[in-house]
Amino acid sequence: xxxxxxxxxxxxxxxxxxxxxxxxxxxxxxxxxxxxxxxxxxxxxxxxxxxxxxxxxxxxxxxxxxxxxxxxxxxxxxxxxxxxxxxxxxxxxxxxxxxxxxxxxxxxxxxxx
Amino acid sequence: xxxxxxxxxxxxxxxxxxxxxxxxxxxxxxxxxxxxxxxxxxxxxxxxxxxxxxxxxxxxxxxxxxxxxxxxxxxxxxxxxxxxxxxxxxxxxxxxxxxxxxxxxxxxxxxx
Numbered sequence: 001x002x003x004x005x006x007x008x009x010x011x012x013x014x015x016x017x018x019x020x021x022x023x024x025x026x027x028x029x030x031x032x033x034x035x036x037x038x039x040x041x042x043x044x045x046x047x048x049x050x051x052x053x054x055x056x057x058x059x060x061x062x063x064x065x066x067x068x069x070x071x072x073x074x075x076x077x078x079x080x081x082x083x084x085x086x087x088x089x090x091x092x093x094x095x096x097x098x099x100x101x102x103x104x105x106x107x108x109x110x111x112x113x
Numbered sequence: 114x115x116x117x118x119x120x121x122x123x124x125x126x127x128x129x130x131x132x133x134x135x136x137x138x139x140x141x142x143x144x145x146x147x148x149x150x151x152x153x154x155x156x157x158x159x160x161x162x163x164x165x166x167x168x169x170x171x172x173x174x175x176x177x178x179x180x181x182x183x184x185x186x187x188x189x190x191x192x193x194x195x196x197x198x199x200x201x202x203x204x205x206x207x208x209x210x211x212x213x214x215x216x217x218x219x220x221x222x223x224x225x
Contacts, residue, residue: 004155034213043117043203044156044216089155099169100146101205101214103155 002027006090006104013080013111021075021107023064023090031094033057033066033073034101038087047075047088080111117142117217119204125223126194132222134189138206139215144168145187146214147179150201162187191222199224 007022025031032051036044048057053068062077073090090104118137126132138145144163148156158171162181176192185206191198201221205214 036216041218043119043218044205046213046215049213091155099144099161100158100171101148101156102158105153105155 002031002092002094002102004090004092004102004104006088006107009087009106009108011107011109013109015082015111015113016079017111019075019077019080019084019109021088021090021109023073023075023104025071025073025090025092027071027092027094027102029094031092033064034091034093035062035064035073035075036089036091036103038089038106040086044089080109082111082113085109085111117204117206117215119202119217119220121220122218123221123223125225128194128196128224130194131190131192132194134191134202134204134220134222136187136189136204136206136217138185138187138204142206142208142215143185144207145181145185146205146207147187147189148203148205149173150203150219152200156203159189194224196224198222 003026034049035047037047048059050057050066056065064075087106087108089106091101120135146161147159150156160170165181178190181187201219203219204217207214
């Protein structure tokens with residue numbers, strides 16, 4: 001079945017550092033890929049998405065490129081802020097198998113001054 | 114424009130009891146999905162409702178049931194609660210899934 005694997009956290013960075021959170025997936029067909037962010041005590045917010053190979057999703061300085069050859073969708077940001085501290089979830093949606101999102105286990109990011 | 118609204122925000126129940134959680138989707142959205150998020154884990158799909166019918170179901174026992182009303186709002190019912198049902202329950206709505214789901218803030222259920 002479909003699955004998503006994320007790097008384990010927590011990831012601790014100083015403000016203005018470069019961020020990479022790795023995400024790889026296993027799926028049949030051509031899934032759409034998403035990054036969601038969860039701030040403390042809140043639900044999930046869609047951060048960015050990509051629907052086909054080589055698409056780059058971007059939002060609020062975050063970027064991720066859909067790499068079908070490596071089945072990856074790594075999240076990057078050039079300069080993190082304290083306000084970026086949250087849990088980040090990689091997810092896929094595969095119309096070929098189900099009408100659901102399959103999530104990774106999440107990666108906690110903590111940014112310090 | 115209100116997003117997805119869930120109620121209650123927190124709930125404490127005793128083992129063996131039954132619970133009902135409620136969700137109002139974002140305006141214009143006709144599909145509602147429910148997810149269970151255990152502490153430190155990613156959300157797990159419970160089921161999805163469209164046109165008042167269960168369209169897809171995840172790997173959850175029959176103790177978990179749901180309903181969708183004509184106004185697209187939805188309920189999640191859990192019977193015979195177990196300690197392991199303690200989790201954050203998230204409702205997500207969508208119109209076209211390719212644009213992504215809109216999630217509510219969730220209901221934190223604690224079973225004691």
